[in-house]
Amino acid sequence: MNLLMIAHGTRDPAGARVTEAVAAQVRERLPAGEAALAYADVRGPTIAEALRELPGPAAAVPMFLAAGYHVRVDVPAQIRACGRSDVLVGQAFGPDPALVEVAAERLVAAGYRPGDAVVLAVAGSSDPAAVADSAQAARRLGLLLGRPVALATIAAGGPRVPEVVAALRAGGAWRVAIASWLLAPGLFQQRLDACGADVVGAPIGTHSAVADLVVARHRAAGEPRVRPA
Template identity: 50%
Template structure:
């Protein structure tokens, strides 16, 4: 059983994407239920408490549908697992700068009308955690290599430069500017990208088949013991960072 855990948003488009992603994974033969770390219900504790032994509660894997391992992934989700009836549930790694997501970014940017010679701004949610920002930089380098184009980074919140400032900087090169959305779902942050003044803005990553591939890979890694087996929120005490996919 995969417990696919998203941040949560009041925008109804966000849960729709998570539900679509869960359905893609189910279609490949893996049972999936959805939980939220914040904003929406049910939380991870509630979902794990509701699993019956015959439904595979003992084999449950919590897969954080987060693009970076910030506060929610490092602290909130482990705490919710520890408070549940399955406190030793396995926890997968967050999505991070996985190659599957670079594939999705390339697809989305091309669908948005990217053409040779364009400048690209990789737009992420933003974070105060340098590890999360490092992951964005890794994704930007990989995207630039795949597109053969210069890629700047902009943030929808928290970090600098803003997406609008990054677009303005890219505009000074005289190129068309395309924003590559490194958000999982539509919402407030995606609207900020669309208002940043670029010539084109890609759709969020969404329930792309490659994102479903990544969910299954993260689950398999956790089951193989390549990630943490249980929840230990005390190991991450004192971290004060929040990463959101959309708002």
């Protein structure tokens, strides 16, 4: 079965380079079949453009850290609009434990110290499924670090990252460390870097765990959670 990787998309060239590097890593891991990369928003190739070049049957893997609107509604709708009945939509990344471990590694590499107040910064969504995924990621990060982890959003939902950082400082935190729950650099990571925290972890990026997870989702797509009507 061929593979369609679907990322959100960003106008930042650095973010696109990271996504394309992950796609290259995935292709190296696939024993057979073709693999294409598409973006759900902002940049191309679009899902329709990628599917025109990708023969079926195929499994689409949404490379999203939360199963919100894009995963549940937008991606299936774009595939359905292509008239393809041979494309299955597999499970999104969500709060996968392997990626939570990477976020913790990035935080430690940025200078996290035991005793720092920790915030997991997510893009944010009003979608209940995405909110639940983000909360689960924060809980898992807290278990890894052995301390509570506050959850904050960058663009949607709430509370926002600067508000949470300020509240932690007002509550007596000497240092505040932010774990980035983002896949690639871009505007959202730039906002984290400027939010006033003492430590800001890098995005998950091209860590091998990302490509491994894409391959695992592709293999599991025989029993997808979402199937375009």
